[in-house]
Amino acid sequence: MHKVIYDTDPGVDDAMALLFLHRHPEIDVIGITTVFGNASVETTTRNALFLKREWDIPAPVAKGASVTIDVARAEREWPAMVHGDNGLGNIEVPHTIDLPLDPRPAHRFIIDTVRANPGEVRLVAVGRMTNLAMALKEDPEIAGLVKDVVIMGGNFYVPGNVSPVAEANIHGDPEAADIVMTAPWKVVVIGLDVTSITTMRRSYLGAMAAKGDAAVKLLDGLSQHYIDFYTHAVDDGMMVHDSCAAVYVVAPELFTTITGAVRVVCGGIADGQTVIKPDGRRFPPGDWDGLPSQIVATGIESQKVIDLIRDTLLRA
Ligand code: BDR
Ligand code: CA
Secondary structure (H helix, E strand, O other): OEEEEEEEOOOHHHHHHHHHHHHOOOEEEEEEEEOOOOOOHHHHHHHHHHHHHHHOOOOOEEOOOOOOOOOOOOOOOOOHHHHOOOOOOOOOOOOOOOOOOOOOOHHHHHHHHHHHOOOOEEEEEOOOOHHHHHHHHHOHHHHHOOOEEEEEOOOOOOOOOOOOOOOHHHHOOHHHHHHHHHOOOOEEEEOHHHHOOOEEEHHHHHHHHHHOOHHHHHHHHHHHHHHHHHHHOOOOEEEOHHHHHHHHHHOHHHEEEEEEEEEEOOOOOOOOOEEEEEOOOOOOOOOOOOOOOEEEEEEEOHHHHHHHHHHHHOOO
């Protein structure tokens, strides 16, 4: 059984990945931690509680960061055109959800849970990396106690989605992402190289909803606004970014990867760009030297990933 802490900013594609993690028989979601990104942390936390309630997910929810790790960074507007004003595609969501939050902040929840399960926890992080960086700063030893960290973020050999060179989760807190990439733990980076070519058609999701239970119908409903947004890039469908990271947890064989030290550009016109120094390539001494070798996805069997998502979500 894979013990997963899901660090997330729900978020439409975050919601699909949550249902995948919850329904996969080999995954035990032992915590959900929230972060700002697709909306404010108040909204993403409310959304996490809403999905927990609607989908009957037992895992505790801990509220996380509301600002970048470098507090001097200016905040930007929430991407309402992608995820809706409420982060869940503008479907009706109650203002408050009558469920308790874990009393700890997300980074503390991560530290305590990793320490209670040494060598076992898989951190699946699909929002800005702020909570993970805060956990590492407060307790650097957790790097040696986590099984691995699977993130959705970054782009290596394809353009970004919020600037020509940067992807949203990394661009939203580049300093945090650089801390996470360069820490002595195993990071698997599932970025736009693979997630932007892994798309689900509206009709495919609709067919799932027709077959599936109320949870899948809710997912279908909250995804419509996001699919409308993606019409500029996808033929009546959506990129399932965060679900690709969730799928990696159980099906790494569906990905091809390279390894090497990864750095994140912090500042300037390439703010938030992720850059790998592939293992085996020789360069003069530089800023990638002596850092842990991480795993970066460069290829994916998209249709198999999409079908695995469908088959998992339809297991009720
Ligand atoms: C990432 O940014 C967010 O909009 C999505 O939820 C995903 O995690 C894609 O760049
Ligand atoms: Ca996300």
